[in-house]
Amino acid sequence: MATKPDTIYFFGTCLVDLMYPQAGVSAMQLLQRAGVKVIFPPAQTCCGQPAWNSGYRDEARSVARAQIALFPKPIPIVIPSGSCAGMMKVHYPELFAGQQDEAQAVDVASRVYELTEFLVDVLKIELQDLGEPLTVAVHTSCSARREMGVADKIESLLGQLSNVQRVEHARKPECCGFGGTFAVKEPEISAAMVLDKVTHIRNTGVDRLISQECGCLMNIGGVMAKQGDALPHQHIAEFLWERTHV
Amino acid sequence: MTSTFRQTVRANLAKPEVRANFYRAMDGLMTRRLDQFPDKAELERLRTQSMAIRANALSKLPELLETLEANLTRNGIQVHWAETPEQGNQIVQAILERHNAKSIIKGKSMVSEEMGMNHFLEALGIECLESDLGEFIIQLDGETPSHIIMPAIHKNRIQIAKLFHQKFPDIPYTEDVDELTQTARRILRDKFYAAPVGLSGVNFMVAETGTLCLVENEGNGRMSTTAPPVHIAVTGIEKVVESLSDVPPLLSILTRSATGQPITTYFNMISSPRKVGEKDGPEEVHLVLLDNGRSNIYSDPELLATLRCIRCGACINHCPVYVRIGGHSYGTVYPGPIGSILEPQKAGLDVHGELAQASTLCGACSEVCPVRIPIPSILNRLRYDGVRKDAANTNTVGSGKRRTLSEAATWKTWAWAATHPTIYHAGSTLATRFKGMLPTNLGAWTTVRSAPKLAESTLHQQVKNLGVDHE
Numbered sequence: 013m014a015t016k017p018d019t020i021y022f023f024g025t026c027l028v029d030l031m032y033p034q035a036g037v038s039a040m041q042l043l044q045r046a047g048v049k050v051i052f053p054p055a056q057t058c059c060g061q062p063a064w065n066s067g068y069r070d071e072a073r074s075v076a077r078a079q080i081a082l083f084p085k086p087i088p089i090v091i092p093s094g095s096c097a098g099m100m101k102v103h104y105p106e107l108f109a110g111q112q113d114e115a116q117a118v119d120v121a122s123r124v125y126e127l128t129e130f131l132v133d134v135l136k137i138e139l140q141d142l143g144e145p146l147t148v149a150v151h152t153s154c155s156a157r158r159e160m161g162v163a164d165k166i167e168s169l170l171g172q173l174s175n176v177q178r179v180e181h182a183r184k185p186e187c188c189g190f191g192g193t194f195a196v197k198e199p200e201i202s203a204a205m206v207l208d209k210v211t212h213i214r215n216t217g218v219d220r221l222i223s224q225e226c227g228c229l230m231n232i233g234g235v236m237a238k239q240g241d242a243l244p245h246q247h248i249a250e251f252l253w254e255r256t257h258v
Numbered sequence: 259m260t261s262t263f264r265q266t267v268r269a270n271l272a273k274p275e276v277r278a279n280f281y282r283a284m285d286g287l288m289t290r291r292l293d294q295f296p297d298k299a300e301l302e303r304l305r306t307q308s309m310a311i312r313a314n315a316l317s318k319l320p321e322l323l324e325t326l327e328a329n330l331t332r333n334g335i336q337v338h339w340a341e342t343p344e345q346g347n348q349i350v351q352a353i354l355e356r357h358n359a360k361s362i363i364k365g366k367s368m369v370s371e372e373m374g375m376n377h378f379l380e381a382l383g384i385e386c387l388e389s390d391l392g393e394f395i396i397q398l399d400g401e402t403p404s405h406i407i408m409p410a411i412h413k414n415r416i417q418i419a420k421l422f423h424q425k426f427p428d429i430p431y432t433e434d435v436d437e438l439t440q441t442a443r444r445i446l447r448d449k450f451y452a453a454p455v456g457l458s459g460v461n462f463m464v465a466e467t468g469t470l471c472l473v474e475n476e477g478n479g480r481m482s483t484t485a486p487p488v489h490i491a492v493t494g495i496e497k498v499v500e501s502l503s504d505v506p507p508l509l510s511i512l513t514r515s516a517t518g519q520p521i522t523t524y525f526n527m528i529s530s531p532r533k534v535g536e537k538d539g540p541e542e543v544h545l546v547l548l549d550n551g552r553s554n555i556y557s558d559p560e561l562l563a564t565l566r567c568i569r570c571g572a573c574i575n576h577c578p579v580y581v582r583i584g585g586h587s588y589g590t591v592y593p594g595p596i597g598s599i600l601e602p603q604k605a606g607l608d609v610h611g612e613l614a615q616a617s618t619l620c621g622a623c624s625e626v627c628p629v630r631i632p633i634p635s636i637l638n639r640l641r642y643d644g645v646r647k648d649a650a651n652t653n654t655v656g657s658g659k660r661r662t663l664s665e666a667a668t669w670k671t672w673a674w675a676a677t678h679p680t681i682y683h684a685g686s687t688l689a690t691r692f693k694g695m696l697p698t699n700l701g702a703w704t705t706v707r708s709a710p711k712l713a714e715s716t717l718h719q720q721v722k723n724l725g726v727d728h729e
Contacts, residue, residue, distance in 0.1 A: 022726070024717045024718075024721075026676075028717055029686065029716050029717040029718055030686055030689070030690070030712055030713060030716060031710055031711065031712060031713055032713065033713045033715065033716055033717035033719075033720050034713075036717040036720075036721070037717065037720055037721075037724060040721070040724055040726055041724070044724075044725075044726075049727065050724075050726045050727065051726070051727040052721050052726045052727070054679070054718065054721075055679040056679075057675075057676040057677070057679060057682045058676045060676070062672070063669050063672065063673065064638070065619060065638065065641070066641060066645075066665075066669065067638070067641030067642040067643075067644055067645045067646070068642075068645060068666070068669040068673075069642050069646075070647075071669040071670060071672065071673035072673075074673050074677055075672075075673050075676040075677055077677075078676070078677045078679075106635075154618065154619075154620035154621055154622075155621075157621075158620070158621035158622075158624075158625055159621060185622075186578050186620075186622075187578045187618045187620035187622065189578070189618060190618065191617070191618025191619060191620065192618075194615070194616075194617065194618045194619075195702075195703060196702060196703060197615050198267075198579075198615065198616055199701075199702030199703065199705060200264075200267055200268055200271055201267060201271070201579055201582060201583060201616065202618075203705060203706040204271055204277075204582045204583075205578055205579075205582060205618075206706065206707070207706060208582075230710050231707065234703075234704075234706075234707030234708050234709075234710060235706055235707050237707070237708035238704075238706060238707050238708045
């Protein structure tokens with residue numbers, strides 16, 4: 013997209029809605045501050061990914077169809093999650109292949125942006141860090157990294173914050189073991205993965221963990237909470253807003 | 259009910275030494291692969307080229323197999339077709355009987371593992387000796403490979419030293435890798451010369467020339483295909499490529515993806531038995547081509563990509579699930595991501611469909627696959643096939659057999675709530691308002707994690723105060 017759009021749709025995702033609403037609020041505040049009008053269709057629920065990944069395609073399609081109907085205007089759809097953005101951008105066209113509403117699904121897919129991607133590539137946002145010196149570790153979700161190919165955007169946003177120092181952890185690109193229903197279906201393997209991830213992150217000694225994925229945060233943060241002494245962890249939008257608003 | 263897979267996973271997760279062996283080994287392999295591809299653009303070009311070569315071969319598979327058979331036969335190599343592992347074993351048995359052979363020395367062959375050949379022949383009183391060092395080690399311990407390239411990767415040096423000492427008590431105990439290797443080498447040398455039949459796998463079969471290509475590092479492949487008077491090669495029907503010029507790119511990306519080697523130590527091209535006037539080489543060469551479900555995979559355009567695999571094991575090396583549970587947990591010949599798509603298709607979703615669930619779909623496998631097999635997409639498709647109601651519409655074996663009433667009902671209820679915003683909002687509002695009453699024990703989830711905390715109020719509720727257009 014060459015020019016900055018006046019208006020965008022915001023899709024909040026069900027995890028943000030229920031667990032991390034502050035991430036959604038902050039994301040919309042960042043967008044509004046950048047001069048973009050935000051539309052939040054109230055009938056939105058879930059992108060349909062849990063059923064899609066579990067093989068229940070008919071159920072996934074009916075939920076996806078309900079979402080597609082909410083974004084009729086030819087404007088971008090911004091999503092504060094790599095995995096929900098990946099579902100809409102990559103998998104909606106697969107899910108609706110050969111269906112009568114395929115063209116509509118492809119059109120919606122073509123307008124989807126993951127939040128950090130939109131902030132960096134479309135809005136070319138410039139941030140001024142107003143916070144105290146802080147060290148952070150970044151966990152990029154696998155969907156943001158591979159499906160959407162936008163893992164560098166969170167890094168570039170954090171790189172703009174002069175008082176924030178990023179510390180790399182061991183096996184950084186490795187999955188945290190959430191994988192939606194995987195954590196429920198294969199709890200032992202998931203536990204082994206997330207426990208290692210938590211150890212690697214803790215070993216950095218950082219002040220905070222930042223990610224663009226609430227699923228990963230819920231998984232990693234859940235372990236830290238169970239272990240006691242949870243490292244503060246935040247969605248990138250919440251962190252950026254906290255660091256840059258007066 | 260706890261499945262066999264789950265039980266094995268639990269048992270293997272509880273072995274810290276094995277987990278540490280895998281973790282260390284896979285870290286090393288990932289680094290070595292990365293070092294081989296300093297130029298990202300070159301890697302991507304080579305992946306695209308390799309994918310195209312394999313896709314081209316598969317697009318003409320029946321035709322290329324006919325050409326291959328004609329050219330191999332012209333070269334004096336005897337071609338045998340086996341639809342099932344049993345037929346494959348019987349073909350090998352018949353060749354051995356004709357030569358009155360009571361032993362066989364084997365180079366590395368995953369297809370022979372797929373056929374359960376050692377077990378089959380040993381039941382007939384035929385000694386099968388593995389000559390690949392890793393295979394030799396696990397054979398000593400009565401195990402199966404835990405990796406397709408490095409079969410004994412689950413063992414460390416000390417474990418191997420103890421195993422050798424137990425099996426060869428006359429040889430002084432040592433933990434020195436070179437000395438251990440020399441011990442195996444001494445034992446195997448005599449066997450190569452004495453064995454009446456040598457067996458190997460195949461990496462690529464060239465249709466236009468009728469050539470069998472074999473990639474290896476230890477020289478045992480060369481020995482087992484040349485020293486004994488009879489050589490039997492076994493492989494899957496998909497390993498064919500069209501022309502000789504297809505081989506160099508595949509060879510280059512295979513070794514670099516697999517072990518991080520710029521090139522393999524030995525590259526054998528077998529094009530005929532010993533010719534008149536030649537001093538060495540086998541007098542007879544046979545090729546056994548195994549189908550074992552491959553034709554069925556071939557018949558589905560979406561699943562066909564599975565057959566592009568060149569068995570480098572890069573997906574295995576990079577899989578966060580494999581590195582933790584190890585190859586034996588899969589309970590299959592091929593472990594890791596490639597095993598999780600190949601084995602359920604071969605044996606049926608009712609038998610190995612659970613493997614398709616054992617992935618977070620993180621995509622690390624497809625990111626490194628040298629022939630760009632979309633492993634997560636195929637996993638997703640197999641999950642769908644496993645639970646679909648219209649199982650008759652797909653050729654995938656075992657389709658629909660993983661569908662349970664309770665799971666289907668759960669998704670149906672979920673879809674109903676998520677397509678009725680009023681219900682969804684009422685539910686989420688109620689949940690956040692009364693979150694203190696929600697359970698804190700969520701079974702498997704809360705074994706290592708605290709229960710997720712619902713927010714004080716949902717985003718839907720908060721959005722009204724933001725001045726956001728709530729149209």
